[in-house]
Structure formats: C-alpha cells, structure tokens
Amino acid sequence: MEVVIRPDEETAARVVGRIIAKELRANPHLVLGLATGRTMEAVYRWLVRMRRKERLDFSLCRTFNLDEYVGLAPDDPGSYRYYMNKHLFKQVNIDVRNTHLPDGQARDLEAECEQYEQRIQRFGGIALQLLGIGQAGHIGFNEPLSALRSRTRVKMLTPATIQQNAAFFGGPGRVPRRAITMGVGTILDCRRLLLLATGPEKADIVAKAVEGPITAMISATSLQLHPRCTVVVDEAAAGQLQGADYYRWIFANEPEWEEFR
Numbered sequence: 706m707e708v709v710i711r712p713d714e715e716t717a718a719r720v721v722g723r724i725i726a727k728e729l730r731a732n733p734h735l736v737l738g739l740a741t742g743r744t745m746e747a748v749y750r751w752l753v754r755m756r757r758k759e760r761l762d763f764s765l766c767r768t769f770n771l772d773e774y775v776g777l778a779p780d781d782p783g784s785y786r787y788y789m790n791k792h793l794f795k796q797v798n799i800d801v802r803n804t805h806l807p808d809g810q811a812r813d814l815e816a817e818c819e820q821y822e823q824r825i826q827r828f829g830g831i832a833l834q835l836l837g838i839g840q841a842g843h844i845g846f847n848e849p850l851s852a853l854r855s856r857t858r859v860k861m862l863t864p865a866t867i868q869q870n871a872a873f874f875g876g877p878g879r880v881p882r883r884a885i886t887m888g889v890g891t892i893l894d895c896r897r898l899l900l901l902a903t904g905p906e907k908a909d910i911v912a913k914a915v916e917g918p919i920t921a922m923i924s925a926t927s928l929q930l931h932p933r934c935t936v937v938v939d940e941a942a943a944g945q946l947q948g949a950d951y952y953r954w955i956f957a958n959e960p961e962w963e964e965f966r
C-alpha cells in the first residue's frame with residue numbers, strides 16, 4: 706500500500722484525477738471502477754476540467770460503479786445513476802452505453818448481482834477502481850462483518866450509513882435500507898485500487914484502515930492485502946496516521962510520484 710498526503714481536499718482530489726487521466730491516456734479502452742459520495746465530487750470536477758482543458762478522452766472507456774440503492778429508479782435524484790450522470794457522464798464525452806451500475810430495480814436481485822459480476826469479467830476485469838471510505842470503514846457498501854471474499858450482493862445498510870447519507874434524501878427515514886454492492890472480493894480482484902479520503906471526520910477510520918489489523922468489521926482494512934493500492938488523503942484525514950512522516954518521505958523521494966508532486 707502507498708499513502709499520499711496532500712495539503713487539502715482539492716490537491717488530494719487532483720492527484721486522484723491525474724492518476725485516472727494517466728491510466729486513461731495509456732489505455733483509452735480502460736475499464737474504470739467508479740464510486741459516489743461527497744468526496745468523489747471533487748475528483749469528478751477535476752476530470753471534467755481535464756476534459757475541457759486537455760481534451761481528456763473518455764469515448765472508449767468503460768465504467769462500472771461500486772453500488773446502487775435497491776428500489777430507486779435511474780432518474781431518482783437519490784440514485785447513484787443520477788449522481789453519475791450529473792457529476793460525470795453528462796459532462797464528458799463518455800458513451801452512456803459503456804457505463805454500468807447495478808440495477809437496483811431488478812425483479813430478481815440475486816440474478817442481477819451475478820450478472821453484474823459476469824459483465825465485469827466479460828470486459829476483462831476492472832483495471833482501476835476508485836474508492837471512498839465510510840466513517841465506519843466500509844468500501845462500497847460492505848458494511849461491518851462483510852466477508853473478505855464476498856462478491857456482488859444485496860447488503861442491508863447500517864444505521865450509521867443511513868445517517869451519513871440522510872442529507873441526500875432529506876432525512877434518514879427516506880434513505881433506502883438496502884443496496885447492491887460489489888463485494889470485498891470483487892474489489893480486491895481489481896488490478897489497481899485508488900482510495901480517496903478527506904476531512905477530519907475520516908482521520909480515525911483512515912488510520913484504522915491503513916495501520917490497523919485486518920478485520921471483517923472494517924472492510925477497508927482488506928486493502929492491505931492488495932498488491933497495488935494507493936490511498937490519497939488530505940492533511941486533515943491523515944491526522945491520526947502514525948507513519949505520516951514516512952509516507953511523506955516516500956512521496957517526496959519515489960520517482961514514480963515526481964509528476965504528481
């Protein structure tokens with residue numbers, strides 16, 4: 706695992722945007738895994754900016770999102786399809802037919818989960834997966850006790866997650882109780898993982914995810930098992946990392962990071 710610490714949210718999101726742009730330029734057919742949530746909005750702003758200023762080309766890229774709420778229509782403002790259309794897909798030159806999210810309205814949810822896994826495989830697997838982290842440590846909607854080898858499935862959301870996302874729905878009572886999410890095993894199969902966390906409210910969980918023992922209670926700790934995982938944080942989210950000085954030293958000296966400094 707590598708940890709990149711940047712001064713603030715904007716510069717942290719910019720590093721993430723530039724890593725995605727670099728991979729996309731190297732492989733225009735990139736199979737890109739996407740995430741939603743507040744943190745990702747800054748990343749999508751950078752990608753949109755790069756489309757406008759540098760003609761970053763999304764036309765051949767294929768995307769798979771981590772998760773979608775059960776029961777919400779694609780045009781429901783609370784759905785992750787709506788979020789993605791708004792923050793990214795409608796603002797760059799991506800072909801919407803190349804964008805995939807689980808269908809939260811599928812009649813047979815179990816079959817939908819299985820087909821989502823198969824679709825990812827048909828495109829050769831996910832090359833780069835973008836991740837956020839919930840305050841209780843979930844990646845995707847892999848809530849506490851998610852098996853470390855779990856695959857795409859329906860998960861019940863915890864009261865903490867419902868509370869965290871309540872503002873998007875106008876109150877906790879309106880947040881769907883279930884979501885389809887890629888499993889921890891599905892995420893670990895991606896060839897590269899890129900997690901972004903910003904703000905002081907993420908400092909405690911980032912330290913546990915990066916430096917704590919691996920446990921199914923905090924699905925983000927499973928990232929320690931991945932051979933190519935980059936965690937990008939701002940100073941506020943890095944506040945409780947024991948090894949922060951060491952991570953800064955690597956970022957300042959490792960040639961791979963020169964172009965991102």
Ligand code: F6R
Nearest residue numbers: 740741742743744837838839845
């Ligand atoms: C959403 C997702 C979640 C979020 C996490 C952080 O697709 O995968 O794991 O990344 O809940 O959300 P924010 O950024 O809103 O704090």
